[in-house]
Amino acid sequence: MASVRQIAESAGVSISTVSRVLNNDPAVNTDTRDRVLSAANRSGYVPTIGRRITRYIGFAYTGRRTLVDAFDTAVLDGAARGADDARLDVVILNLHRDKQADETFTQFFMRKGVRGVVLRTVSESRDVCLKIAEEGFPHVVVSDRFDSPHVNYIDGDSKGDSLRAVEYLISLGHRRIAFAMHSVPDCDHVDRFDAYKQALANHGLAFDERLVFRHPINLAAGATILKLTRSMPERPTAIYFADPLLAVGAVQKAHELGVRIPDDVSIIGFDDADMRHAVYPTLTAVCQDASRLGFQAVAWLGQLLSGSAPGRFQHTIPTFFEINRSTGPAADAGAGPNLENGHVAPPGNGNGLPGATFPPSGASDKDMRGRP
Amino acid sequence: MASVRQIAESAGVSISTVSRVLNNDPAVNTDTRDRVLSAANRSGYVPTIGRRITRYIGFAYTGRRTLVDAFDTAVLDGAARGADDARLDVVILNLHRDKQADETFTQFFMRKGVRGVVLRTVSESRDVCLKIAEEGFPHVVVSDRFDSPHVNYIDGDSKGDSLRAVEYLISLGHRRIAFAMHSVPDCDHVDRFDAYKQALANHGLAFDERLVFRHPINLAAGATILKLTRSMPERPTAIYFADPLLAVGAVQKAHELGVRIPDDVSIIGFDDADMRHAVYPTLTAVCQDASRLGFQAVAWLGQLLSGSAPGRFQHTIPTFFEINRSTGPAADAGAGPNLENGHVAPPGNGNGLPGATFPPSGASDKDMRGRP
DNA sequence: CTGAAAGCGCTTACAG
DNA sequence: CTGAAAGCGCTTACAG
Numbered sequence: 006m007a008s009v010r011q012i013a014e015s016a017g018v019s020i021s022t023v024s025r026v027l028n029n030d031p032a033v034n035t036d037t038r039d040r041v042l043s044a045a046n047r048s049g050y051v052p053t054i055g056r057r058i059t060r061y062i063g064f065a066y067t068g069r070r071t072l073v074d075a076f077d078t079a080v081l082d083g084a085a086r087g088a089d090d091a092r093l094d095v096v097i098l099n100l101h102r103d104k105q106a107d108e109t110f111t112q113f114f115m116r117k118g119v120r121g122v123v124l125r126t127v128s129e130s131r132d133v134c135l136k137i138a139e140e141g142f143p144h145v146v147v148s149d150r151f152d153s154p155h156v157n158y159i160d161g162d163s164k165g166d167s168l169r170a171v172e173y174l175i176s177l178g179h180r181r182i183a184f185a186m187h188s189v190p191d192c193d194h195v196d197r198f199d200a201y202k203q204a205l206a207n208h209g210l211a212f213d214e215r216l217v218f219r220h221p222i223n224l225a226a227g228a229t230i231l232k233l234t235r236s237m238p239e240r241p242t243a244i245y246f247a248d249p250l251l252a253v254g255a256v257q258k259a260h261e262l263g264v265r266i267p268d269d270v271s272i273i274g275f276d277d278a279d280m281r282h283a284v285y286p287t288l289t290a291v292c293q294d295a296s297r298l299g300f301q302a303v304a305w306l307g308q309l310l311s312g313s314a315p316g317r318f319q320h321t322i323p324t325f326f327e328i329n330r331s332t333g334p335a336a337d338a339g340a341g342p343n344l345e346n347g348h349v350a351p352p353g354n355g356n357g358l359p360g361a362t363f364p365p366s367g368a369s370d371k372d373m374r375g376r377p
Numbered sequence: 378m379a380s381v382r383q384i385a386e387s388a389g390v391s392i393s394t395v396s397r398v399l400n401n402d403p404a405v406n407t408d409t410r411d412r413v414l415s416a417a418n419r420s421g422y423v424p425t426i427g428r429r430i431t432r433y434i435g436f437a438y439t440g441r442r443t444l445v446d447a448f449d450t451a452v453l454d455g456a457a458r459g460a461d462d463a464r465l466d467v468v469i470l471n472l473h474r475d476k477q478a479d480e481t482f483t484q485f486f487m488r489k490g491v492r493g494v495v496l497r498t499v500s501e502s503r504d505v506c507l508k509i510a511e512e513g514f515p516h517v518v519v520s521d522r523f524d525s526p527h528v529n530y531i532d533g534d535s536k537g538d539s540l541r542a543v544e545y546l547i548s549l550g551h552r553r554i555a556f557a558m559h560s561v562p563d564c565d566h567v568d569r570f571d572a573y574k575q576a577l578a579n580h581g582l583a584f585d586e587r588l589v590f591r592h593p594i595n596l597a598a599g600a601t602i603l604k605l606t607r608s609m610p611e612r613p614t615a616i617y618f619a620d621p622l623l624a625v626g627a628v629q630k631a632h633e634l635g636v637r638i639p640d641d642v643s644i645i646g647f648d649d650a651d652m653r654h655a656v657y658p659t660l661t662a663v664c665q666d667a668s669r670l671g672f673q674a675v676a677w678l679g680q681l682l683s684g685s686a687p688g689r690f691q692h693t694i695p696t697f698f699e700i701n702r703s704t705g706p707a708a709d710a711g712a713g714p715n716l717e718n719g720h721v722a723p724p725g726n727g728n729g730l731p732g733a734t735f736p737p738s739g740a741s742d743k744d745m746r747g748r749p
Numbered sequence: 750c751t752g753a754a755a756g757c758g759c760t761t762a763c764a765g
Numbered sequence: 766c767t768g769a770a771a772g773c774g775c776t777t778a779c780a781g
Contacts, residue, residue: 019768027427034766037757053758054424054431054490055399055775061468078450085469094489095469096433097457103464118426118490140532224654252504253655260657262762282596283625287655380774396776406750425761425774474756 008050027115046141049310052118062088062306063114063122067130075249076277076295078124080147083299084123091307100133110137112158121306123299128191134158143309145302145318148295150192159302159316160336161293163193163275166326167200167245168173168207170273170291174243174329175208178335179271182210183241184232185218185251197247197275197291198256220251227254228261235264241334243271249280256284256331267333274331283305286330290291293324348358380422397486401480413491418513420683424490434460434678435491437470441504447498447672448649448667449622452519455671456495457529463679470494472505474475482509493678495519495671500563506530515681517674517690520667522564529690531674533665535565535647537615538698539572540579542663545700547580550707551643554582556614557602558621562702569619569647569663582583588613592623599626600633607636615643621652626722628656628703639705646703665696683689 009023016023018041025033026041033041038294051058064084081095088095096119104113107328110133121143126134134146138155146158173184183202186194198217204214218233219227227250234241252274259266266272268285274281274290281288301320308314381395388395390413398413399407423430436456453467460467468491476485476729482505486494493515498506506518510527518530520534556573558566570589571625577584599622614673620626623648631638638644638658646653646662653660673692673746680686 009760010758020759021761021768021770022766023768024758028760032766037766052426053775054426056490056758056777059426059490063453072439082454085471089471089474092475094471095471099457099461099466102461110747116426116429118431257655257657257659283629283655284584284654285629287629382774393752393777394755394774396750396774397751400776404750409750425759428761428774 006262008055012041012044013046013262015048016041018109025345027112029105029116031107034047034315038299041311042109043141049112050115051120052115054118059120060066060093061096061119062093063098063117064095065100065120066125067100067133068127069101072193073163075280076148079278079295080125080299080366083296083301084303085299086296087300087303087307090312091304093120093303093307093310095123095303106374109140109144109238111140114142114355116343119144120310123302123306128189136236141308145306147298147302148193150190150317150321154317154319157305159305159318159320159322161193161295161298161324162196163291163293163324166291166324167197167247168204168287169326171201171328172207173289174245174273174332175204175210175269177243177332178244180210180239180335181213181216181219181239182249183216183230183234183244185220185227185244185255186247187222188219190219194247202244222248222250224250224254227251227256228258229254231255231258231264231270232262235262241270243273243332245273247275249274249276249278252276252288252290253280253284256286256288266331269336271332271335277329281327281329289329289332290327291324291351292327294322297322316362380517383420384413384422386506387414387420401484401488401502403479415513418483421627422487423492424487424500426490426620431492433468433489433491434465434675435470435486435494435572436467436497437472437494437576438497439472439505440499443474448520449653451650451667452495452671454495455668455673456675457671458668459672459679463676463682465492465675465679465682467495467675477601481512481610483512483514486514492682493517495674495678500561502620515678517678519562519670520565522693523691526689526691529677531563531670531677531690531694532697533670533696534568534693535574535663535665535666535696536568538663538696539569539619539736540576541698542661543573543617544579544705545661545698546617546643546645547576547582547614549643549704551613551615552610552707553588553613553615555588555590555602555606555616555626556619557592557599557616558619559594560591561593562591566619569617573617591619594620594622594630596622596626599623599628600630601626603627603630603636603642604634606642607634613642615645615704617645619647621646621648621650624648624660625652625656626659628658637705641708643704646701651700653701661701661704662698662699663696666694668716669694707710 009020012023012077013020019033023041026038041255064081085095099119117188124134124146126146126149135153137144144157146156148160149161150159151158169183186198202212218230220230246255250274254271274288276290276292277295281290303316381392385392385394395413413728421541425711426501436453457467470489475524494505498518498521509741516529518528518533521530522532523530543608558570574584587698590602618627624644636642646660648662649667650665653662677686677690683724
């Protein structure tokens with residue numbers, strides 16, 4: 006309910022000065038400006054349309070906008086559903102377009118009439134999130150994590166399921182397992198990479214840098230990776246793709262080359278949406294409910310604005326591991342090198358599920374397949 | 378730049394009454410209300426945040442919201458790009474949620490602070506578009522067509538390319554060509570169906586209702602259709618799917634059943650996004666640049682708001698037909714029934730492109746493949 | 750059911 | 766660089 010009057014009182018200035026700050030008048034002294042903005046964030050200033058207070062939540066990309074990606078779509082859809090529940094509306098904002106360089110983020114958001122903001126970030130623009138958090142404007146970063154206690158975020162934790170995924174491959178007798186990730190890794194891809202290395206280590210398999218592929222994220226890169234693995238002297242018998250597009254591109258290329266999945270190579274993908282069911286064979290994948298990330302981000306902002314949420318939100322939600330048709334027992338080595346390396350498939354039980362190593366003891370079938 | 382004062386003058390009432398109407402005060406006489414709303418739309422009333430006029434465009438579903446669909450995503454992405462160019466911001470609105478029953482659409486939109494609206498509609502809710510048009514609120518309906526001169530719309534015209542697609546199949550020697558569409562058809566699906574029938578007629582092929590499949594739009598339905606065609610006594614050798622999800626589901630099922638594409642069956646799909654490149658074999662498809670629909674809708678609204686557009690916008694944009702790997706010469710009949718029916722493949726030139734019927738005379742290769 | 754008037758929120762010359 | 770005051774846009778008791 007705060008108006009310019011409250012802000013003015015709280016900052017010890019006149020309402021004229023508050024108005025100037027909100028409109029980014031360059032005449033205002035920097036210290037005064039900061040004092041007013043900080044007071045504005047403290048008091049929870051609400052812009053109004055006419056005399057009605059706005060109920061807008063911003064949805065902003067800190068980097069370049071890419072609504073076309075399935076992940077972003079799902080996040081936005083979740084955000085819109087969350088907004089429905091909280092009686093808020095989602096505004097798509099473009100920070101690149103019309104945030105003035107000399108304007109703080111708080112000024113920008115208040116000028117736009119939004120009362121909180123969901124931030125989609127990329128690794129290059131984490132500093133933007135830190136800045137917004139520092140200013141104190143209500144925000145939640147989706148799909149990244151921060152050490153700073155001031156940054157609110159929600160992220161999927163794919164580490165555990167990535168470990169599980171690679172261990173599943175190992176349990177199927179795979180010994181040469183490749184890994185593919187973004188050439189500009191964010192913390193999620195790094196998590197998955199760490200889990201991959203951990204799984205190898207847990208089972209006494211040597212880490213081999215040649216089996217790690219770092220590429221841009223698109224179908225063509227997935228195809229390239231699949232092709233590269235086929236021309237290796239010691240072919241991997243399985244690949245874990247840390248990204249949906251890479252996995253789909255690889256499946257595509259496998260068909261084209263006559264490489265059978267999973268007979269010739271097992272593939273595990275990562276899925277943000279429902280891509281895994283739209284390819285053949287359906288992809289075994291570590292899955293993330295991206296829509297839930299957006300939903301919970303806005304749900305929390307709604308609580309914050311209504312005063313019923315604590316001032317901090319740092320949350321991870323579990324992924325889930327879904328076994329489909331793209332994985333199977335390791336191909337009968339055939340190639341000498343595997344044997345030379347001493348990588349021999351253990352005696353299986355016929356369905357490729359020795360059970361001793363997978364699922365990990367304590368994990369039920371529900372854990373393995375069901376959504377949380 | 379109109380304010381309550383101008384509206385009041387124009388409608389011959391006091392500003393109090395204008396305010397009451399904009400806030401849906403039930404005390405106001407119906408006639409007065411309508412006079413005021415009509416004046417508000419005539420004068421181009423602009424809501425303000427503080428004293429700044431808003432630059433919001435609404436993005437609203439007249440039916441239930443489904444941002445998750447690739448088509449809707451692409452439209453929204455295009456709308457956001459169009460908004461960037463026009464310095465507008467897109468607000469996702471939910472008509473179902475908080476439009477009050479006794480409130481007109483104009484009142485709702487003005488209450489939300491939006492100055493124009495992009496409408497995504499489904500066949501059941503065309504009346505909503507007509508109502509909004511009748512009220513005179515700035516709007517563009519995306520992906521539908523209307524006879525009323527008051528409704529602004531932009532739609533892809535897939536009729537010509539659908540005709541071309543089916544004639545392409547005929548040119549490849551196909552004689553039993555199935556067609557799949559939505560069980561609740563909108564005008565686009567009807568267009569494609571008409572084109573299908575037209576192509577058959579143009580080439581003296583009998584229309585067979587048993588080759589027409591009407592299903593809900595999802596992967597499972599596509600799979601069902603593919604399966605149904607395989608169990609028919611006289612199997613179709615080609616299928617045109619009027620929707621992306623149906624086509625992908627069918628390709629999926631074909632792999633599962635060991636049905637080879639295009640050797641056993643040729644498939645032409647419809648693509649709103651880039652789905653055709655994410656399946657194997659890549660889909661020959663009639664393609665629509667959905668993003669352009671959203672872009673042009675908002676671009677025109679931007680012009681309208683700045684006074685530089687005519688008051689009417691009824692526009693169709695061309696689709697394009699892209700030949701990929703899912704189509705090939707008709708399978709050697711083998712089955713007796715085709716011959717009994719007198720449907721004999723004409724002598725081809727080896728690559729399945731007799732040329733006489735396809736491409737239609739006058740059409741260049743560029744027309745066939747390139748985006749417009 | 751409607752208007753004149755009071756009053757809030759905000760912005761903006763004007764003064765210092 | 767900042768404030769007091771005028772004034773616009775809007776809403777809302779109050780009066781009829």
